[in-house]
Amino acid sequence: xxxxxxxxxxxxxxxxxxxxxxxxxxxxxxxxxxxxxxxxxxxxxxxxxxxxxxxxxxxxxxxxxxxxxxxxxxxxxxxxxxxxxxxxxxxxxxxxxxxxxxxxxxxxxxxxxxxxxxxxxxxxxxxxxxxxxxxxxxxxxxxxxxxxxxxxxxxxxxxxxxxxxxxxxxxxxxxxxxxxxxxxxxxxxxxxxxxxxxxxxxxxxxxxxxxxxxxxxxxxxxxxxxxxxxxxxxxxxxxxxxxxxxxxxxxxxxxxxxxxxxxxxxxxxxxxxxxxxxxxxxxxxxxxxxxxxxxxxxxxxxxxxxxxxxxxxxxxxxxxxxxxxxxxxxxxxxxxxxxxxxxx
Ligand code: KG4
Ligand code: ZN
Numbered sequence: 001x002x003x004x005x006x007x008x009x010x011x012x013x014x015x016x017x018x019x020x021x022x023x024x025x026x027x028x029x030x031x032x033x034x035x036x037x038x039x040x041x042x043x044x045x046x047x048x049x050x051x052x053x054x055x056x057x058x059x060x061x062x063x064x065x066x067x068x069x070x071x072x073x074x075x076x077x078x079x080x081x082x083x084x085x086x087x088x089x090x091x092x093x094x095x096x097x098x099x100x101x102x103x104x105x106x107x108x109x110x111x112x113x114x115x116x117x118x119x120x121x122x123x124x125x126x127x128x129x130x131x132x133x134x135x136x137x138x139x140x141x142x143x144x145x146x147x148x149x150x151x152x153x154x155x156x157x158x159x160x161x162x163x164x165x166x167x168x169x170x171x172x173x174x175x176x177x178x179x180x181x182x183x184x185x186x187x188x189x190x191x192x193x194x195x196x197x198x199x200x201x202x203x204x205x206x207x208x209x210x211x212x213x214x215x216x217x218x219x220x221x222x223x224x225x226x227x228x229x230x231x232x233x234x235x236x237x238x239x240x241x242x243x244x245x246x247x248x249x250x251x252x253x254x255x256x257x258x259x260x261x262x263x264x265x266x267x268x269x270x271x272x273x274x275x276x277x278x279x280x281x282x283x284x285x286x287x288x289x290x291x292x293x294x295x296x297x298x299x300x301x302x303x304x305x306x307x308x309x310x311x312x313x314x315x316x317x318x319x320x321x322x323x324x325x326x327x328x329x330x331x332x333x334x335x336x337x338x339x340x341x342x343x344x
Contacts, residue, residue, distance in 0.1 A: 001074045003324060004059065005317025008091030009083025010137065010156050011035075013054040014313030015062055017073070020321050024121055026067040027314040029307075030054045032190065037177045041167065042235075048086030055094050073102060077320020080108025081336030082138065088335035096333050107320055107327035108334065112139055112341045114315035115277040117148070118304035121318055126273050126302040131265045133258060134341075135286075136278035136311075137163035137178070142265045143341060144209050145275070146324055154182045154265050155207025162254055162280045165211035169218050169250050170229075173243050173316045174235015183247045184283055189243075190248025196222060197253035202260045207268070209261065211254070218250050255286045259293050266299050275302045282309040 007014035016027030032050050033189030062068060081088055092108060099106025104330055116132050119125055128148065134141040140157035160168070162281050163180055163321070170179025175186070197217055200210045223229055225246070228237035235243070262274055274294050280286065281303055291301045 001321065001322075003075045003077055003317045004062070004073045005313045005315070005319045005320050006055065006059070006076070006078040006091045006095045007111075007114070007311055007313045007316045008055060008087050009079045009081070010087060010311060011047050012311040013051050013058055013117070014311055014316065015055070015058045016134055016313035016317040017062055017068055018314065018317035018321050024314055024317075026062050026065045026270060027312060027317075028058055028062060029278045029312055033178065039118070040171050040177050044084045044086055047084060047253040048090055049086055050137050051072070051090035055090060056090040056335050057100070059094070063128065071318070073104060074105045075099070075104050075320065075324045077109050077316055077324060078100070078106075079111045079114065079316055081111065081339040083111055083337060085335060085337040089333070089338060092333050092335050096331065100331060105324050105327055107324045109316055109319040110339060110341060110344050112141065113151075113344060116143065116145065116151075116275065116320040116341070117319050117322065118277050118308045121276050121308060121314055122302070122304060126275050126300070129269070129271050130273035130275050130302075131262065131269055131271050132275040132277065133262050133281070135162045135258065135276070135279045135280035137161060137167060139278065140209050140211070141341065142261060144265075144269050144271075149344065153342055154268070155209065155211040155261060157211060159210050159212040160215060162209070162258065163213060163278070165215050165254065166280065168215055171234065172219055172222060173238065173246060174233075175243075178279070180280055180283065182284065183251055186244045186247040187251040187285070190244040190246070192248055192252065194245040195249035197221070197249045199253055199257045199260065202257060207261050207265055209257065214250070214253055218246060221249075222246055251283070251285055255283065258286060259290050262290055263293055263297060266294065266297055272299045273302065274299055277304055277309060279310040282306040
């Protein structure tokens with residue numbers, strides 16, 4: 001079965017074709033980073049308009065790609081939620097319309113299930129049960145995955161998502177959007193001994209997270225070390241080495257916090273496997289530290305390749321291939337901007 005997958009939940013237009021026998025056939029991504037960077041974050045209306053411009057030509061290019069060799073598409077999957085409502089509506093309208101025009105099944109899938117299943121696209125996929133840490137710009141979730149489709153949330157962020165904290169901290173320091181890769185790059189030049197930032201909520205029992213206090217702590221440290229908070233120029237007053245040192249301290253604090261909770265989740269569930277997915281899962285420091293610490297517990301760590309950590313069409317095509325067998329026949333264009341992974 002050949003599934004076309006469409007992702008438009010935020011600021012990336014992604015599309016891919018997944019074949020249940022041959023695996024991933026072809027995938028392509030059109031990023032809107034340049035469009036939003038001058039605003040320092042995603043502007044929902046601009047995102048939706050750009051998806052409208054980009055999506056159909058992108059799908060057309062996949063269908064006509066030599067790798068697909070014009071083979072018949074047997075089903076269409078699109079991201080139904082969670083995400084920005086206008087952006088989601090573009091993918092849902094195009095996906096549903098194509099499924100009706102081609103008379104094939106169509107299914108709206110959950111964006112975070114797409115992230116969770118992204119490691120299944122790798123040559124050595126994880127086996128259930130496992131713990132999944134889903135860390136993106138909109139979510140920070142620890143999920144007990146008993147089986148595909150059987151998800152129980154173990155913990156989540158009470159305020160900012162980890163990616164959101166990276167993005168806001170980067171903005172404070174005058175770095176470009178998206179903030180995660182920008183902070184990770186400068187952190188490599190940072191002195192790990194200069195600042196020590198708190199690891200939020202690690203001394204409390206449980207598996208929830210909170211990153212907004214860390215963001216405030218970072219802001220105060222930046223002001224104490226030269227940042228002029230009243231300047232119209234973002235990051236004004238900070239010298240380059242201080243920016244690198246703060247980036248390092250911030251990244252270490254987020255990575256340590258995530259690792260501590262992941263190890264706790266492994267111990268609590270008894271699972272011997274952890275999956276890291278979502279945009280922050282591309283972070284090298286997180287991969288290194290968690291890989292080492294999980295191994296010490298006898299647990300294996302699985303990640304998607306970095307390009308499938310951030311939003312992409314391949315993970316939606318794969319999730320669609322799992323979901324489409326059970327999809328109710330319908331012709332609706334429904335989207336769910338807020339949608340818990342436990343309610344799929
Ligand atoms: O999964 P994703 O592409 O979109 C959402 O579903 O939100 O995640 C985007 C988030 C952004 O907040 C971005 O700053 C973060 O992932 N990110 C990173 C890295 N690459 C992307 N955070 C830390 N380190 C990275 N290397
Ligand atoms: Zn995402």
